[in-house]
Every structure is written in structure tokens, then in C-alpha cells.
Amino acid sequence: MKVERRNLAELTTLAVGGPAEVWTVETPEDLVRATSAPYRVLGNGSNLLVADGGVPERVIRLGGVFARGVLGRPRPGAAVHLTPWIGAGALLPGLVQEAARLGLSGLEPLLGIPASVGGAVRMNAGTRFGEIADVLEAVELFHAGRFQVLDPGELGFGYRTSRLPAGAIVTRVRLRLAPAPAAAIEARMAEVDAARKGQPKRKSAGCAFKNPPGDAAGRLIDAAGFKGSRVGAAMVSQEHGNFIVNTGGARAEDVWKLVKRIQEELGLELEWEIWGELH
């Protein structure tokens, strides 16, 4: 296990945020030790706005056995493929590509989401083509000092949300995929990729706000004229209104001011999670 003081700006895709004590756990014993004081779990840091002052809690990252994940080869002729247990610290983009290579369908809707498996479960990551809850067979949690396996139906998945018990850490999952012709998988991936073409490549934490029922936050922000609005080095993307980008050295307080301006005018619900104190 590694314990080090890190700036969370280095561990988040928005590249914003102050220091924390980061515990990278590699074994079940590490996890028991790491959870002996107040903690937060960090996945790939792609849905977080972390305060400039950092966080006082331990920040747990899943490495070692918790970051390993392979999908396994489908049996010839089988209609369904249940994967082996996959570590929650494994990254989704690698699994999406591996599935395509193996001729396994089900992960195509998640193409382009820079999540860890655990973060994707927590947020029920998805696109309009589907979400991770659609392909979960079983979820292992570490909660209140012990490991337990849950049926995904017990996790209360909704649009970008789950009802994981407070403090629960997703440690492993099994996925239910379906063998399919490579051409069909590639065609679905191309469709998802095309739907993401308008999203910026710059540093961000994905969409800042949830879409309100029947509308799109990006459209509303665009129509209200926010594109290109800046506070310091934080800017509402010119490409897609629901992305706030870090143009270089942005501070959490700058990002937060932009978020508040948009919320005051449009009343949108934040999709990001906030860590630490913002003003």
C-alpha cells in the first residue's frame, strides 16, 4: 500500500483541486486499514470538482488486485457471456476496447466515458444509448468492514445515480455481455462516437449539469448565451454548453463561480460531486 500527500488536481480530469492524503490500496487487508478513519473513494476523478483547499479525509484509490480486469473469452455458441470478477479500479475505456476485440456486445454505449468501473457504477455512467446498470450481473462492495455481493437490482440505479449505502466501496463487478459479430459492435461504437463529436477535448469533468426532463442542459446554457463565459481560467466550452473546461491553471473557486452563475439563471441540477469547501 502506498500513502502519499498528493494534489488532487493531478488525479482529476478537470485538473483542479488541493491536497489530500492518498491511500492506494492493493489488497483486502490494505482496504481494512485504509478505512479505519474517515475516507472518500477516488475513481478516475472524472466527475469531481475538488476544492482548492483539498479534503481532510483519506482519499482511497483502488490499485493492485482491485484494478485488474479481464473480460474472459466467450464460449463458442453461447448466447450470454458472464465475465470473471473485474476490479472496480480498472478503467472503462480499456474494457470497452477489449470487449470489441473479443466480439462481446454490451459496453458500446459506454465508449468515450473516462471512468473507473467503480465510479461508473456509483454514477450509473451512460449515454443515451445505454448505461452501465444494463450490463451488471453482480456487484461486490466493501461496506462496514466486510465484503458482500449484491444483486444490481438492490442498488437503486437511475439517471446518473445509484443508491449505494453511505461509505460503501465498490470493489469488483461481474458483467453480462453478449457475443456478437464484430461488424455489429463496430457499427454501434461508431454511432456512439458520432454522438460525442460535439464534446470538447480540453480538460473537463464531463457534463456539469444533469439534463432536466425533456430538455438538454447544454442546449439551455447555449441558448442563454453562456458559451465562452470565463472566470479566471475556467470557461464554458464554446463547443458544448454543458462542459466547463480548464483552459490552464483554473482554480476550483473560478469553476464554482461559473457553476453558480449558470444555476442562478437556469436552476439546473449539478451532475458533478463536490469535494471540500467551496464559497
Ligand code: FAD
Ligand atoms: P470519480 O469522479 O473518481 O468519482 C465519482 C463518484 O464515484 C465519487 O462519489 C466517488 O467517491 C465515487 N466512486 C468512485 N469509485 C468508487 C468505488 N470504487 N466505490 C464507490 N464509490 C466510488 N459520464 C457519463 O455518465 N456519460 C458520459 O458520456 C460521460 N462523458 C464524460 C466525458 C468526459 C470527457 C469526462 C471528463 C467525463 C465524462 N463523464 C460521463 C463523467 C464521468 O466519467 C462519470 O461520472 C464517471 O462515472 C465517473 O467515474 P470515476 O471513476 O472518474 O469517478
Ligand code: EPU
Ligand atoms: N445542444 C445545444 N448547444 C450545446 C450543446 C448541446 O444546442 O452547446 C443541443 C444539441 O444540439 C442537442 C441537445 O442539446 O439537440 C443534446 O446535446 P447532446 O446530443 O450533445 O447530448 P447531451 O444531452 O448534452 C448527453 C449526456 C452526455 C453523453 C451524451 C451522448 C447528460 C447530462 N449528458 O449529453 O454525458 O455523453 O448525451 O449520449 O446526460 C456526462 O454525463 O458527463 C456526459 C458527457
